[in-house]
């Protein structure tokens with residue numbers, strides 16, 4: 427029996443159910459987007475997805491903590507009653523016995539922020555802007571033990587024809603789940619940067635596009651960069667669709683959130699790639715909800731990593 431078999435099974439079932447909820451919402455005509463205090467959007471599907479995944483983790487691993495992106499505060503205000511009703515209705519489509527109090531409690535099961543010996547981190551919808559505009563998005567879940575990511579489950583419901591699901595266990599490998607079973611995935615073997623494919627955020631506010639163009643030029647990358655939302659970028663590098671993922675800070679001092687990176691980072695590492703910050707330092711997932719010790723993210727197939735970090739240092 428391989429390590430963390432039960433965790434993988436529960437995590438994959440959870441992100442798969444959450445992906446169904448997200449697709450149900452996206453196929454409807456009313457996402458009811460709300461702006462959070464940081465002005466980023468949140469939808470019925472963000473709340474619903476978080477309820478579904480936290481419910482599953484709580485039931486299977488009641489002692490584990492969960493650091494998830496959302497909380498239910500906004501849903502408890504009187505003027506958001508219609509939004510809450512929609513969230514509960516969507517959750518009930520996946521868990522018919524659910525009621526309002528349970529849905530709120532499941533969402534709030536994800537409000538931990540501090541490090542713990544065993545903690546899950548969840549982005550119920552990574553790439554909410556992509557979700558809203560019909561682009562890529564992901565349901566990203568990872569288990570961090572003593573500061574190290576051990577298990578990752580990443581659903582990309584808008585990738586490929588019917589959506590794709592990826593998972594990884596440290597030391598075991600990275601896989602794409604298909605109807606025919608789990609298929610190991612691998613990064614490319616490109617070592618000539620001129621032949622590399624680079625991907626980055628659609629949002630120029632999330633990653634500096636001008637700076638990445640300069641770095642691509644320095645690396646003599648000929649192809650235009652592929653812009654996609656969410657941790658689908660990590661999946662793209664992990665299975666060899668792209669060679670490099672750059673996330674270059676746009677705001678001095680911006681701290682990346684662990685839920686935006688944990689699942690994707692393990693999937694790439696186990697597919698043979700490398701993930702660091704823009705200074706070439708490993709991402710430090712031992713500090714609670716934020717990557718306090720890191721700036722930006724660089725993910726590559728491994729072979730290109732040093733060249734990319736050198737090009738960033740020069741730029």
Ligand SMILES: Nc1ncnc2c1ncn2[C@@H]1O[C@H](COP(=O)(O)O)[C@@H](OP(=O)(O)O)[C@H]1O
Nearest residue numbers: 551552553554555627629631632655656680686
């Ligand atoms: N100034 C900034 N720099 C980097 N990332 C940012 C950012 N502002 C928001 N983000 C994060 O970028 C994520 C989306 O990344 P991407 O551009 O790769 O799709 C958002 O996740 P959510 O969509 O879960 O809110 C949010 O956490």
Ligand SMILES: [Mg+2]
Nearest residue numbers: 495549551552
């Ligand atoms: Mg999110």
